[in-house]
Amino acid sequence: MIQLFTDVAYAQTAGKAAQPSIFEILVMPAALVVIMYLFVIRPQQKKAKDQLSLIGGLKVGDEVVTTGGIIGRVKSIADQFITLEAGANTFLKIQKSHITSTPIAKPEAK
Structure with a gap:
């Protein structure tokens, strides 16, 4: 023990x-x-x-993609905001910081 x-x-x-x-x-x-x-x-x-x-x-006429996934064409550019045309007579005013990229170009079919 x-x-x-x-x-x-x-x-x-x-x-x-x-x-x-x-x-x-x-x-x-x-x-x-x-x-x-x-x-x-x-x-x-x-x-x-x-x-x-x-x-x-960016310049007027460029196509861009926003953080929300909206694809549109730039209509006007201001200091902090961009106006996008997302469709026929559909304009969106968004902040520049929410532009993420330009759309990926589709390859041309042969």
Whole structure:
């Protein structure tokens, strides 16, 4: 019976806990920041830059797609808003920031 208690007592004694290395303290968090930058922040910045160039290059008569999926032709351009013609006598006034792309051209049949 005493043997059982001594085994438990020896099992509970632990050596010194190992100190974390400088690698674990500094390098690993820095690596995580670099990975976040490469896979999240940088692609988002590229997409925002492409969006601004698309909006800046719009002219009357261009076909565009909105964030809501509406396809229309640009009728007028103001500072913050664009007027789209979505159908016959159907005009929509939307913010420039809601223009996402131009429609994909269909390949011509041979």
